[in-house]
Amino acid sequence: MKPILRARLDACDARGFTLDCGDGAAMRIVALADDLVRVTLLRGGAVRQKRTWAVPAYGEEDTDWAGRARLDDGAWPAVATAITASPAEVVLATKALRLGVTLDAFRMDWALPDGTVFARDRDAQPYFLGQGTHAFRHAMARAPGDRHFGLGDKTGPLDLTGRRLRCAMRDALGFDPERGDPLYKNWPFLIVCDAASGVSHGLFYDNGAEGAFDLGCEHDNYFGRYRAYEAEDGDLDLYLILGPRLKDVTAKFVALTGRTALPPRWSLGYAQTAMALADAPDAQARIQGVIDAAKAHDVPISAFHFGSGYTSIGRKRCVFTWNRAKFPDPKALIRAFHEAGTKVVANLKPCLLDDHPRFGEVAAQGGFIAGREDPAPLKSQFWDGEGAHVDFTNPAGVAWWKEGLTREVLAYGVDAGWNDNNEYGLWDDEATSAGFGEPAPLALTRPVQALLMTRATREAQLEAKPEVRPFTVSRAGGPGLQRYAQTWSGDNTTSWETLRWNLRTGLQAPEP
Numbered sequence: 001m002k003p004i005l006r007a008r009l010d011a012c013d014a015r016g017f018t019l020d021c022g023d024g025a026a027m028r029i030v031a032l033a034d035d036l037v038r039v040t041l042l043r044g045g046a047v048r049q050k051r052t053w054a055v056p057a058y059g060e061e062d063t064d065w066a067g068r069a070r071l072d073d074g075a076w077p078a079v080a081t082a083i084t085a086s087p088a089e090v091v092l093a094t095k096a097l098r099l100g101v102t103l104d105a106f107r108m109d110w111a112l113p114d115g116t117v118f119a120r121d122r123d124a125q126p127y128f129l130g131q132g133t134h135a136f137r138h139a140m141a142r143a144p145g146d147r148h149f150g151l152g153d154k155t156g157p158l159d160l161t162g163r164r165l166r167c168a169m170r171d172a173l174g175f176d177p178e179r180g181d182p183l184y185k186n187w188p189f190l191i192v193c194d195a196a197s198g199v200s201h202g203l204f205y206d207n208g209a210e211g212a213f214d215l216g217c218e219h220d221n222y223f224g225r226y227r228a229y230e231a232e233d234g235d236l237d238l239y240l241i242l243g244p245r246l247k248d249v250t251a252k253f254v255a256l257t258g259r260t261a262l263p264p265r266w267s268l269g270y271a272q273t274a275m276a277l278a279d280a281p282d283a284q285a286r287i288q289g290v291i292d293a294a295k296a297h298d299v300p301i302s303a304f305h306f307g308s309g310y311t312s313i314g315r316k317r318c319v320f321t322w323n324r325a326k327f328p329d330p331k332a333l334i335r336a337f338h339e340a341g342t343k344v345v346a347n348l349k350p351c352l353l354d355d356h357p358r359f360g361e362v363a364a365q366g367g368f369i370a371g372r373e374d375p376a377p378l379k380s381q382f383w384d385g386e387g388a389h390v391d392f393t394n395p396a397g398v399a400w401w402k403e404g405l406t407r408e409v410l411a412y413g414v415d416a417g418w419n420d421n422n423e424y425g426l427w428d429d430e431a432t433s434a435g436f437g438e439p440a441p442l443a444l445t446r447p448v449q450a451l452l453m454t455r456a457t458r459e460a461q462l463e464a465k466p467e468v469r470p471f472t473v474s475r476a477g478g479p480g481l482q483r484y485a486q487t488w489s490g491d492n493t494t495s496w497e498t499l500r501w502n503l504r505t506g507l508q509a510p511e512p
Contacts, residue, residue, distance in 0.1 A: 269302025
């Protein structure tokens, strides 16, 4: 990588300004609100990922299925800004903050109108860009006493200071509940409580590629104390959110990326599941026993989650199928749950093993993640075999998913979808998402796949029962996921130690 050493003012307008950073790189800085400033790096005049699914247009509750044009911020209302420039510095000021950009030894400082600095880049070489790659790094100054929160489903203490944590999605079965990382979300949103000023601010990097936040683990003698975000690919597209209080940052992040889907009341009650029940040879009888035992002991169960064993063919899991040997009459079982006042949630997986009964059907429609040049489905290890992942940036994949879910799950009486194993662990540099006509590497869209899978599940439920408030659950995803689903802390052991630390993970979790 190579640092940006200096910049010059290239253009100004009413909202912000553009800097020429040399080597074909430019930086666009705009005030979207008095307390919200966006910093976007352009290479060759363009961004790497042209669409965003994390940030809807201003005033909209959601993006289109194909996302929103990343650079289009025209819907945001005008902000009263004052921009002043000299050969040494460019300053952007709003009613709430002041951003100063030092042009030589390029860096930025963020302050309140009274001059109180609450965030600043480290003094030397805070921005690094990959040469021949799309990697980048952004480092900011850090002081003793600064506190750091966020980043999604992270383990350990709530204050993440001193740790190095990855933004990546993994099927982390049996993870260490105190130190394990990464888990299931790629959630590059950090909240910083500045020790000197007492001001809190948020840093949201709208980037779906894998990366990492270093919050004081790394030390380099030449740069003092710092924290940094680095990514293997994608765009440096940063939204800085001024609190000034901690809870203000969270509320403003929600306003930026979309409000949490209002769940139905029943989802707040006790939910029960056990993987062994649906895996048992006599699964229907065993699960019926749960209903009978709950009645006998007067235990209210709001929801029962069907583990993926209901879809098993041998040892393999085949979404949108029913094992009739284990479940001779699934509709009757679901009716029994409903008669007992219990909703039913069914496990759903977005990867079809290559011997799945409908694999050829999806392949013929081009509904799988494929190679950059070769339209054949790309396969990866999945449970007890190899399979291909449904591409939810392809209308054919979305349509197939909705049809299968409606016909083979919702029509049986199931109330909600449990989106599982959607980390998209396909490790092939050729893997490409269709991108609704704008193909993009899977490396940039893994969180988007999980997000859109969950959106498809939610929409199918709404279409089946438009009068019923939908409920979906998703294990993986990125910012924006909260618009469609609740989440959970993944698969772990049953122990007091796990419970102790998972409570903290839940408090740290991505859903505002």
